[in-house]
Every structure is written in C-alpha cells, then in structure tokens.
Amino acid sequence: MELADILIKFALIVIIFSISLVIAMYSTYAERKIAAFFQDRIGPDRAGPWGILQPLADGGKMFLKEEIIPANANTFLFIAGPSLSILTACIGSAVIPWGQKLTFGTHVVDLQVTDINVGVLYILGVVSLGVYGVMIGGWASNNKYSLLGAIRAASQNISYEISMGLAIIALLMTTGTLSLREITEQQHGFWSHGWFTWNFFRQPLGFLLFIVCAFAETNRAPFDLPECETELVGGYHTEYSSMKLGFYLFSEYINMFVSSAVMATLYFGGYNFPFMHQLGLLENWITILGIVALFIKIFAFIFFFMWVRWTLPRFRYDQLMDLGWKVLIPLAIANIIITGLVITFFK
Amino acid sequence: MESLSNKRKVIESKPLNFWERIYLPAIIQGLAITMKHFFRKPVTTRYPEERREYSENFRGMHSLKRDEHGAERCTACGLCALSCPAEAITMIAAERQKGEEHLYREEKYAAVYEINMLRCIFCGLCEEACPKEAIYLDGDHVPSDYLRKDFIYGKDKLVEAPLNQ
Numbered sequence A: 001m002e003l004a005d006i007l008i009k010f011a012l013i014v015i016i017f018s019i020s021l022v023i024a025m026y027s028t029y030a031e032r033k034i035a036a037f038f039q040d041r042i043g044p045d046r047a048g049p050w051g052i053l054q055p056l057a058d059g060g061k062m063f064l065k066e067e068i069i070p071a072n073a074n075t076f077l078f079i080a081g082p083s084l085s086i087l088t089a090c091i092g093s094a095v096i097p098w099g100q101k102l103t104f105g106t107h108v109v110d111l112q113v114t115d116i117n118v119g120v121l122y123i124l125g126v127v128s129l130g131v132y133g134v135m136i137g138g139w140a141s142n143n144k145y146s147l148l149g150a151i152r153a154a155s156q157n158i159s160y161e162i163s164m165g166l167a168i169i170a171l172l173m174t175t176g177t178l179s180l181r182e183i184t185e186q187q188h189g190f191w192s193h194g195w196f197t198w199n200f201f202r203q204p205l206g207f208l209l210f211i212v213c214a215f216a217e218t219n220r221a222p223f224d225l226p227e228c229e230t231e232l233v234g235g236y237h238t239e240y241s242s243m244k245l246g247f248y249l250f251s252e253y254i255n256m257f258v259s260s261a262v263m264a265t266l267y268f269g270g271y272n273f274p275f276m277h278q279l280g281l282l283e284n285w286i287t288i289l290g291i292v293a294l295f296i297k298i299f300a301f302i303f304f305f306m307w308v309r310w311t312l313p314r315f316r317y318d319q320l321m322d323l324g325w326k327v328l329i330p331l332a333i334a335n336i337i338i339t340g341l342v343i344t345f346f347k
Numbered sequence B: 001m002e003s004l005s006n007k008r009k010v011i012e013s014k015p016l017n018f019w020e021r022i023y024l025p026a027i028i029q030g031l032a033i034t035m036k037h038f039f040r041k042p043v044t045t046r047y048p049e050e051r052r053e054y055s056e057n058f059r060g061m062h063s064l065k066r067d068e069h070g071a072e073r074c075t076a077c078g079l080c081a082l083s084c085p086a087e088a089i090t091m092i093a094a095e096r097q098k099g100e101e102h103l104y105r106e107e108k109y110a111a112v113y114e115i116n117m118l119r120c121i122f123c124g125l126c127e128e129a130c131p132k133e134a135i136y137l138d139g140d141h142v143p144s145d146y147l148r149k150d151f152i153y154g155k156d157k158l159v160e161a162p163l164n165q
Helices: A005-039 A054-064 A075-095 A120-140 A146-174 A182-184 A204-217 A242-267 A285-309 A317-346 B024-038 B079-083 B125-129
Strands: A102-104 A107-109 B089-095 B107-118
Touching: A005 A054, A005 A075, A005 A107, A005 A285, A005 B024, A054 A242, A075 A120, A075 A242, A102 A285, A120 A146, A120 A182, A120 A242, A146 A182, A146 A204, A146 A317, A182 A242, A182 B089, A204 A242, A204 A317, A242 A285, A242 A317, A285 B024, B079 B089, B079 B125
Parallel strands: none
Antiparallel strands: A102 A107, B089 B107
C-alpha cells in the first residue's frame, strides 16, 4: 500500500466519522422538529433561522452542565459505559460501501473504509457489542432503575439479535456472500431479468423482520423499554448527567444512522438507483449520484424511525418478549425454509 | 336500570382476529394518521412576536382608575380586599389634606394599595365589589420576574397614568 492510499483511507475515515457525528447531531434536531410537526406544533425555532443552531446550543449546554458521579458508583465503569457506547456506535459504519469507486486519472478511490469478506458478521458483532455500554453504565450507576434498564436492554437485545441473525441468514442464502460490497454490486441498477434487483423484492418478509429487530436493537420506540421514563425514571442513564448523558443519547442517534445505512445497503440497493446507466453520465458522476441516493435512502429510514416513534405507544415488557420469541423467531425460521425451497426448486 | 342520559354504551371485548393480532394493519393506519398531522398547519402562536386575539372581557393586570379631572377614584373602603377570595389585596387608608382635592376624589384615599400578583387569581370580584368604579382588570399579562417580592405591586404600578392637561 502506498502512502497516498493510506492518506486517502485516513481521510475517508475522518470524513465518514464526521459525517456520522454531524448526522447524529442533526438527527436530534430533526427528531424534535418532526415530533413537533406530527403534533401540530412548530418545534425549536429560536436558535438561528428555523432553529438550525439548536444542536450546537444543546451540545454547548451538555458540556457546561455539572458532572455528577454518584458516591457509590463504580467510577471506572461509570465512565467506561458511555465511552463504550459511543465507540461501538461509531465503528459500525466501517464496512458500509458509501459509493462505487471514484477514478482520478490513475488513482482509484474505494469509497468504503474496508471491504472485509465477513462484513455482515462484523455488523452483527458490533451491534451486539453495543449493548455492553448500556449494561455497564446501568450496572455501574448503583441504582435500581438503572440496573433494571440495563437488564431490560440486555435481554431485549439478545432476544432480537436472534431473529435479526435469522433474517440475515435468509438474505445471505440468496446473495451467497457476506461482503457488503458484493451484496450491493448484486443489486446493481433497479431492474434486470424481469425482476427488481434490490433485495427488498426478494426478501420482503426478511426485511420486515430486520427492520423490527433494528428498532429493538437501537432501543427506539416502540421498543425503548431500557429507558422507559414512565416506569424507570430514565432507565439505564438515570444517574448520568452532562456530556456522559449526551454520549448515550448521541450513540442512539449514531446507531440509528448506521442501522439505516445497513438496511439501505442490504435491502434497498445501497448506492444503486434506478436508470443509473441509462442516463449516459460519466462514471464518476454516477458514483456521486449514487452517494446522494444512498444518503436519501438513509434519511428516509431515519425519518421512518422517527415517524414510528411518534406514532406507536411503547410495548409492555411481556409483549416485547412474546413478539421476539414467539412471533419473530418462528417467522424468521419459516422465511429461511421458504427461501431455501424457492432456491432449490426455481434455480 | 335504564340510564337517564341515554349515553351508556355496552362494550364487548372480542378476542383479536388474525389481522388484528399481527398488528401491521393497525400500525399502518396509525402511521397514516400521524402523517396527516404532519402536513397540517401548526397551531402554535410564537408568543412574544405574535399574539393570540383576546376576548373582549379578558381579565389581566389591575389598574386603579382616575376620574375625569385626573383624581384617583379609590376611597380605600376595603371592599375589594374583602371580596378577594385569594386575599391578594391590602391597603392603608389616609385622610385627604387641604389642597389635595385635585389628587383624590373623596375625603379618604389609599395611601398604600398593594396587590400580590402571585396570589391573585384574576377572578374580577374586586372589580365587581368596587362601589367607586376605581379598579378594573383591563391590563395586559402580569410579566414574569425573578423575586417574589417584586410581584407585590404597589400604587406606582397600579394607578393609571395621569391625564394630560
């Protein structure tokens, strides 16, 4: 690897990192605005025009707040919790292909940090690491509500990871690869051989299972029981204040961004968009339009996350477990069997 | 027994059927409802810049009135204080001296007249009780402040501005 390549990779990492942070920042603003619109209000509009400086004001406030570490909390773990949470949220985006390769003369820039051949497994691994931050923080707080929230988070994530994994297995049976780049390449364009190329149209049930599990894994409503404020004060982050609380809230939004990107990549063709080769554009322009297409898909998913949050009430805990174990897992297994039968008899 | 209002409804709880049990139709219906609200006009009024229209008989801050010559109408009879259900009004009466006829209409006037705006419930009973038509709740909102003592309004804030001759 040449020095230039290393520098380009480094720059790409920094860009993706800052994009995910900025998107997470503005997701908080978008959430408040969208919540307001759904409730016939106008939302924050004081900081800057239309309130677009609100995230900066919120961030500044978070940094200036008093930092409280409870006397009986385990200080090391108390700090490790939110740090781990935001770390695992940020590293998930490493395997997502953001676009096709850009060509500058002889240089080819790969718009993906790393194309490991077990990309899907990597994402599953990072997702399951994500719950450690919540668990450690809830445990270290030495508060019963935090502990309950942490236990809820742990059992919820374990339950929904199973059906998420099973939903992905059915997808992998059709793609035959774990590399996200190859999965995206297989969904090239929009239409070929008389059927849609995007995986959503091959695995609609799998996608439904995946998106339900994604809601549960990111602790978003209607599965936000770990931070269920009506029952557990603040859930796992009851004892947190200042920027440590900010990190927890922030990692939720980064998780949302990353899982939207994963869903767009796995099921909605990633950077592919309809008629990408009929437009007669240069290859680099198609790549750039592809990046735009991917981000439009991601924003659509983020909007959907928020839309659902302001529509559905929270599940009861037993309903959550019922849904996870008695509905989603059997459905996911059935999906695998149907996929297997279709592959066996029609290919 | 038959209910008099005729509004009684008998609710029967049936077990959920298949489509209700898979939640999805209901979820889509709910999403459609929230989406309808998304495009609806917000009901918010941006308060300091925009103001809602108030009703004709809005009761705001009190003002102590003057008569047509600019003299204070209040005679410190104390009926307003007596009628006040929140006991927000208090006053100290004084006798009018010679040469003060242009300031006070009656022979007795309120030297101190205080309303505790944190106690006041803006019911308007003082207005009704006043025999001299001296107090009206025709002002604006009571503005916010930092200290409780600053909400006790004296004559400096309550008495109407003097007439311009």
